[in-house]
Amino acid sequence: MIRSFLAPTIAAAILSLATAAPQAAPNPAAKKDDSFQVSSPHAILIEADTGAVLYEKGADQLVAPASLAKLMTVETVFDQLRLENVALDKEFHISENAWRKGGAPSAGSHMFAAIHSRVKVSDLLKGAIIQSGNDACIALAEGIAGNEDEFARMMNDRARELGLTKSIFTNPTGLPDPNMRVTVRELAKLSAHIIRTYPEYYKWFGEREFTWNKIRQQNRNPLLGMDIGADGLKTGNTSEAGFNLAGSAVQNGLRLIVVLAGAKSDRERADDGRKLLEWGFKGFESRIVLSENEAIADAKVFGGAKGSVTLVTKDSVRLLVPRNANERLTAKIVYNGPIRAPVNEGQPIGTMKIWRGDILTIEIPLQAGESVPVGTRTQRAIDAAGELMYKLFRAGAQRL
Numbered sequence: 486m487i488r489s490f491l492a493p494t495i496a497a498a499i500l501s502l503a504t505a506a507p508q509a510a511p512n513p514a515a516k517k518d519d520s521f522q523v524s525s526p527h528a529i530l531i532e533a534d535t536g537a538v539l540y541e542k543g544a545d546q547l548v549a550p551a552s553l554a555k556l557m558t559v560e561t562v563f564d565q566l567r568l569e570n571v572a573l574d575k576e577f578h579i580s581e582n583a584w585r586k587g588g589a590p591s592a593g594s595h596m597f598a599a600i601h602s603r604v605k606v607s608d609l610l611k612g613a614i615i616q617s618g619n620d621a622c623i624a625l626a627e628g629i630a631g632n633e634d635e636f637a638r639m640m641n642d643r644a645r646e647l648g649l650t651k652s653i654f655t656n657p658t659g660l661p662d663p664n665m666r667v668t669v670r671e672l673a674k675l676s677a678h679i680i681r682t683y684p685e686y687y688k689w690f691g692e693r694e695f696t697w698n699k700i701r702q703q704n705r706n707p708l709l710g711m712d713i714g715a716d717g718l719k720t721g722n723t724s725e726a727g728f729n730l731a732g733s734a735v736q737n738g739l740r741l742i743v744v745l746a747g748a749k750s751d752r753e754r755a756d757d758g759r760k761l762l763e764w765g766f767k768g769f770e771s772r773i774v775l776s777e778n779e780a781i782a783d784a785k786v787f788g789g790a791k792g793s794v795t796l797v798t799k800d801s802v803r804l805l806v807p808r809n810a811n812e813r814l815t816a817k818i819v820y821n822g823p824i825r826a827p828v829n830e831g832q833p834i835g836t837m838k839i840w841r842g843d844i845l846t847i848e849i850p851l852q853a854g855e856s857v858p859v860g861t862r863t864q865r866a867i868d869a870a871g872e873l874m875y876k877l878f879r880a881g882a883q884r885l
Contacts, residue, residue, distance in 0.1 A: 521764060523757040525745040529669045530761045532771075532805050533677045533733065533740035537847040539765050539805060547651060547666035548746045551721030552594070552617045553729050554659030554667070556675055557640045557652075559613055562606070562625055563683045564643060570629075573610075576603040577628030579620065587619030587658060594705075595620045597698040608697065610686070615695040616702045617719065622657040633657060644671075647678055661725050669744040676718050676731050676742050690717030707755035708732040713762055718742075720754070728754040734762050739805075741765045768808055775802035780854060782818050784834055789826030789857040796820075796834055797854035804839065804847065815840045818851070828857040 527543040538544075565571045579588070584600035587593065596612030598604055598620045604612075606628070612621035626636035633656050640654040652667040659665070680687050693710075694703050707730075708715035714734040721729040728748040734741060743761045748754035775781070775798050783793040796818065806814070820835025832853045839847050 523745070523760055524753050525748040525757045527669045527746040528744070528757065528761065529673050530741060530743050530765050531673050531677065532765075533680055533742050535803065535805075535847055536674065536677060537805050538844055539741070539769060539846070540761060541670070541844060544670040545651070545668050547668060548729075549661065549723065549726035550652075550654075550659050550665065550667040550672070550746075551723045551726035551729050552659040553672055553719055553721040553731055553744075553746075554654055554665065555613055555617060555622055555657070555721075556672065556679065556719060556731060557644060557654050558622050558625065558636075558657040559610060559686075560647075560675060560679055560683075561636070561640050561643050562610060562629065563679070563686055565629055566606075566686075567683075571606060573605065573607040575606045575628075577606060577609060577624045578603055579624050580627055583620050583623035583627060586660075587621075587623045589620075591619060593619045593658070593660065596695070596702075597700045598624065599698060611689055611692070611695050612697060614689045614719070615692050615704050616697075617705060617721075619658040619660065626657040644675075647675065649675060659721055659723075661723050669746050672731055673742050673744045676733060676744065680717070680733060680740070680742075687717060690719070691715075706730075706732065707751070708734065708758050708762070711755075711759055713759060713766075715762070722751070730754050730758050732758050732762070734766075736766045739766065739771060765805075769805040770808055771803050771805055773801055774804045774806075775849070777801045778854065781837060781851060784818075784820050785823040786828060786857050787823035787825050788860055789828065790860040791857050794824060794828050794834070794857050795854040796851040798837075798849060799831075799852055802849055807841070813842060820851070826857055826859045828853050828855075830854065830856045 527546060527548055529538065529544040530540040531538050566573065579598045579600055579602050581600060588595045588598060594617040596616045596618030604624065609621040609625050612618035613625065623633060626633045630636035630639055636657055637655050644652055644654065649671040652671045653665060655662045655665040691709065692704060694701055705720045714736045715732055717733045718731040726746065728751050730745045732743050741762055743758050745754060745757050748757060777800055778797045781796045781798060784796055786792060786794050816837055816839045818835060818837050824834060830853055833850060834853055835851050837849045837851055838845060
């Protein structure tokens with residue numbers, strides 16, 4: 486049974502950190518989320534390390550990804566490199582399908598790979614990342630999986646492994662398909678994973694240009710030239726999707742990720758991306774709110790030598806808190822209980838959820854801070870009777 490309770494002590498401690506922030510001169514970044522808005526209908530801003538959400542708007546609605554689907558394409562290839570199923574110097578054939586559908590004869594973005602040529606995986610990845618080449622993506626898909634459909638299956642399998650439960654990918658390019666849909670929240674999660682897991686490949690997202698077949702093309706990401714610490718990730722645009730963007734920037738050791746979908750123009754996309762990143766950097770500061778192995782609360786144990794177990798955080802918890810301290814932070818502990826004995830120290834128990842206003846900003850895993858062995862027969866009988874009474878009480882309350 487899912488149980489939850491407010492953690493007033495923790496919530497008060499977190500809130501005190503926010504209200505203790507020094508007062509600064511008013512600035513636009515210090516406004517509440519309900520007064521700060523961007524034009525794009527779908528947007529999210531997160532902190533890369535923790536996934537803490539700073540801003541969201543239509544973040545869970547399914548939308549057409551356009552070329553942001555290529556983030557899943559290259560992650561799937563990166564994973565194959567990690568598994569040593571393919572190598573960077575492996576050469577893949579540029580088929581007529583890749584050339585005709587994604588190359589020079591097409592109306593989309595391409596790296597100008599010549600038909601029936603052979604291109605190294607490393608160059609195809611650069612063509613997909615920097616130039617958003619559809620021909621590069623199709624060649625990668627065919628080289629790894631044999632065809633685009635089979636590669637799309639790999640993309641979806643990989644997405645589920647990474648916890649992307651809603652997004653569906655039907656091709657490696659992001660070319661329009663009514664069945665291909667994503668959410669900006671899941672694309673932000675994917676972006677954070679790429680940055681964290683593949684630093685040796687992520688650097689390609691920040692390269693300003695790439696030349697292939699003696700043709701030099703510029704990276705389409707408008708954030709890279711804005712002097713705001715941006716170093717990735719990608720843009721996308723189709724008539725169905727509008728103008729999309731996944732971007733990341735670092736300032737003073739803090740990395741933020743922004744994802745937008747459905748902007749009306751490339752100008753609106755660029756302006757919204759910059760606006761969100763600057764708002765995040767100026768309006769928040771990072772603070773340690775919980776120490777490693779810090780006791781958070783007690784969870785009820787069924788049939789144990791003790792009636793409860795202390796819940797702790799495995800690692801220290803750093804949280805971005807508003808500089809202006811005009812939003813309330815609240816916390817709630819959620820676990821599936823009562824927890825049946827025996828309980829082992831370090832056993833995952835539940836999560837602590839922290840809200841900033843109405844936004845669920847972060848979920849922190851909690852674990853048992855101690856071991857609780859199985860109790861005596863009398864202790865187990867008392868617990869069983871207590872749990873029965875609890876269930877009867879809940880059933881009666883639900884009928885009222």
